[in-house]
Amino acid sequence: MVDQLPQFIQQVFNGLSLGAVYALIAIGYTMVYGIIGMINFAHGEIYMIGAYAGMVALAVIGVNGSLPLALVILLMLLVAGIVTAAYGYAIEKIAYAPVRAGHRLAPLITAIGMSIFLQNWVAIGQGSRDIAVPEVLPGSVQFTLTGSTFLVTLSYSRLLIIAVTVATMLLLALYIQRSRLGRASRACSQDLHMASLLGIDTGRVISFTFVVGAVLAAIGGVLIALTVGKLNPFIGFVVGLKAFTAAVLGGIGSIPGAMLGGVLLGLAETLTAAYVSSEYKDIVAFALLILVLVVRPTGLLGRPDVEKV
Numbered sequence: 001m002v003d004q005l006p007q008f009i010q011q012v013f014n015g016l017s018l019g020a021v022y023a024l025i026a027i028g029y030t031m032v033y034g035i036i037g038m039i040n041f042a043h044g045e046i047y048m049i050g051a052y053a054g055m056v057a058l059a060v061i062g063v064n065g066s067l068p069l070a071l072v073i074l075l076m077l078l079v080a081g082i083v084t085a086a087y088g089y090a091i092e093k094i095a096y097a098p099v100r101a102g103h104r105l106a107p108l109i110t111a112i113g114m115s116i117f118l119q120n121w122v123a124i125g126q127g128s129r130d131i132a133v134p135e136v137l138p139g140s141v142q143f144t145l146t147g148s149t150f151l152v153t154l155s156y157s158r159l160l161i162i163a164v165t166v167a168t169m170l171l172l173a174l175y176i177q178r179s180r181l182g183r184a185s186r187a188c189s190q191d192l193h194m195a196s197l198l199g200i201d202t203g204r205v206i207s208f209t210f211v212v213g214a215v216l217a218a219i220g221g222v223l224i225a226l227t228v229g230k231l232n233p234f235i236g237f238v239v240g241l242k243a244f245t246a247a248v249l250g251g252i253g254s255i256p257g258a259m260l261g262g263v264l265l266g267l268a269e270t271l272t273a274a275y276v277s278s279e280y281k282d283i284v285a286f287a288l289l290i291l292v293l294v295v296r297p298t299g300l301l302g303r304p305d306v307e308k309v
Helices: 004-036 044-061 069-099 103-125 156-178 181-189 192-197 200-228 235-250 254-275 278-295
Strands: 140-143 154-157
Touching: 004 044, 004 154, 004 156, 004 181, 004 200, 004 235, 004 254, 044 069, 044 103, 044 200, 044 235, 069 103, 069 200, 103 235, 140 156, 140 235, 156 181, 156 254, 181 192, 181 200, 192 200, 200 278, 235 254, 235 278, 254 278
Parallel strands: none
Antiparallel strands: 140 154
């Protein structure tokens, strides 16, 4: 009984770090849907490509102490962001822009095709087997509560995930509220056609939305790769599906909803794996989604669509 609270604290910490990654990826889904009403099902592969780009950068830089550790991680995130920004832009131009005005199934089919293409593209170039990721940020903060023998371990890599995610969310909020493109994005999310009539370059806004979402996914990919310690070309599918679940859970189209959904999904998975069984974590996560959608179809923070006439 004495060790139950420390164990709970440990699992909540693990869940928050996992949920932070889901939130970073989910924001990409919700931003694209909020503007053009479509789901980018190739977004999970962008997360995977970001992780690979970060690891390639790490291999080039090396971890031999010649550069400060903070600079090494920053360069990894920067390289991953640049690479995935290019991929995000290309996906929008190749898989979405040509079919945006067509049948609503067309972008869905092209996105799935792009997802499969990117999986195999990376598998051919990097191999399909798991690769080990060097331990860049070893160590942890450890403590025990009074009267308990359980050692709570807060690893530096998971603390980094939470810290970088919080900083990224703050920067995203500033971008949306203060920048010209951010205000244009909000206008497009309200009424894309009207925004175009008011002189906003909606094509530029849509492309930049894909780029921003790709960079956020890349940050999550690099951070989780450093934490988990392994990588393969197929990690994007499952994580992308769960991040999409988080976006729907929080309310697709709502950025705060994507953040909340990611955290709740991460906590649900971690607590289920700890207190029930790891085999049931996916069942509980998707059951939570079904429950929320039955009770509140728009998600926790989503708003009903208003038909414009």
